[in-house]
Structure formats: structure tokens, C-alpha cells
Amino acid sequence: MKSVAILTALAGSAAAFAPASTGKASTAIMASVFDNYVGAVDFRGAEMKFDPLKLSETYEPFQGWFRECELRHGRTAMLAVTGFIATDFVRIPGEMYSFAAIPNTIDAHDALLKTGPMYQLALWIGLFDILVTAPACQAMGEGEREAGGKFESL
Amino acid sequence: MWFAPSGKEAFDKKRESELMNGRLAMCAVGGIATQSIATGHGFPFV
Numbered sequence: 181m182k183s184v185a186i187l188t189a190l191a192g193s194a195a196a197f198a199p200a201s202t203g204k205a206s207t208a209i210m211a212s213v214f215d216n217y218v219g220a221v222d223f224r225g226a227e228m229k230f231d232p233l234k235l236s237e238t239y240e241p242f243q244g245w246f247r248e249c250e251l252r253h254g255r256t257a258m259l260a261v262t263g264f265i266a267t268d269f270v271r272i273p274g275e276m277y278s279f280a281a282i283p284n285t286i287d288a289h290d291a292l293l294k295t296g297p298m299y300q301l302a303l304w305i306g307l308f309d310i311l312v313t314a315p316a317c318q319a320m321g322e323g324e325r326e327a328g329g330k331f332e333s334l
Numbered sequence: 335m336w337f338a339p340s341g342k343e344a345f346d347k348k349r350e351s352e353l354m355n356g357r358l359a360m361c362a363v364g365g366i367a368t369q370s371i372a373t374g375h376g377f378p379f380v
Contacts, residue, residue, distance in 0.1 A: 218353065254359060255352075264366050269377070
């Protein structure tokens with residue numbers, strides 16, 4: 181009796197985590213992911229439907245997650261390129277950040293781990309991810325929010 | 335927000351631009367890290 185109760189509880193919790201969008205999925209299989217969303221172009225603007233591993237069909241309920249991931253990685257990478265190049269021209273004030281202390285930007289991570297500021301970065305970015313990213317991803321999974329969202333809500 | 339054009343067509347163009355810039359930047363940041371270590375130089379990374 182006890183084991184039956186445990187099994188039902190397990191099944192219930194498993195169903196809670198399973199993607200519950202089966203009704204939406206059947207319509208989305210008809211129309212390919214490339215018809216529903218923007219971005220199926222190459223760098224010259226010609227159409228390019230790039231999905232050689234068929235991930236968007238195999239993991240169809242996770243399409244929103246994939247879009248969210250691509251947008252978030254893309255935004256972070258755009259900031260990263262800007263920041264990486266900018267540190268070769270200007271540095272924030274402070275002895276430990278100066279060109280004399282860290283001549284090359286790629287060494288900044290290890291150097292600043294020794295002096296400390298990287299831990300502060302980890303704290304603030306971690307807080308941002310907990311307070312903003314996680315609820316945003318949850319709302320995206322529940323369909324209350326388009327992947328990527330509006331810029332002001334990140 | 336400030337730059338968001340009204341109209342679905344124009345807005346989709348902007349979303350596509352974001353994706354394209356993001357994809358290029360994802361490649362670029364890997365290239366920058368690799369070239370920085372390989373050459374040990376700053377901005378032009380050569």
C-alpha cells in the first residue's frame with residue numbers, strides 16, 4: 181500500500197516536469213519551426229534552414245528553451261566581444277586593473293581571481309540569474325512570455 | 335523600446351538582426367579568445 185502511494189506520487193511528480201504542451205505540439209509539427217520564427221537566413225540574407233540534426237523536431241517541446249538559449253548566448257556574446265576589445269583601449273581606474281598590472285585582456289580572469297573582483301562579478305551575475313533569468317525562463321516555459329522577451333524585461 | 339519599429343514586418347527584421355549579430359558574436363568571442371592566447375597580442379589579435 182505504501183509502495184503504491186509512493187509510486188503514484190513519483191508518477192505525479194514526473195508528469196509535473198514533463199512538457200505539457202502536447203496539444204500545441206501536434207499543430208507545430210505540421211508547420212516547421214522555420215515557418216513560425218525568424219532567423220532562418222544566412223549572412224547574406226538568403227534563406228537557410230539550418231538544422232542538420234533535426235533537434236527542433238526531435239525535442240519539439242523544447243523549442244522555446246532553444247530559442248531562449250540562442251538569444252541569451254547571443255546577447256552575452258555581443259557584450260563579450262565589445263568588452264573584450266574595449267579593455268585594450270580603456271581600463272577602469274584602479275591599480276589592479278591597469279595596463280601595467282594586466283597587459284593582456286585574456287590574462288585578466290586569472291589575475292583578478294587572485295586579487296578578488298571576479299568573485300564580486302560572480303556574485304552579481306549569479307544574483308541577476310537567480311532573480312531575473314530563472315523567473316523569465318520559467319515564464320517562457322509556461323507560455324506567458326515569448327522567448328527572448330522584451331528588452332526592458334531581459 | 336526606443337529603437338523598436340512598429341509593424342510586424344519591420345520588427346521581425348530587427349529580431350532577425352539580433353539573431354544574426356548574436357550568432358556572429360558567438361563565433362567571434364571564441365576566435366578572440368583563441369587568437370589572444372595564440373598570439374599574446376591585444377586588439378587586432380594578430
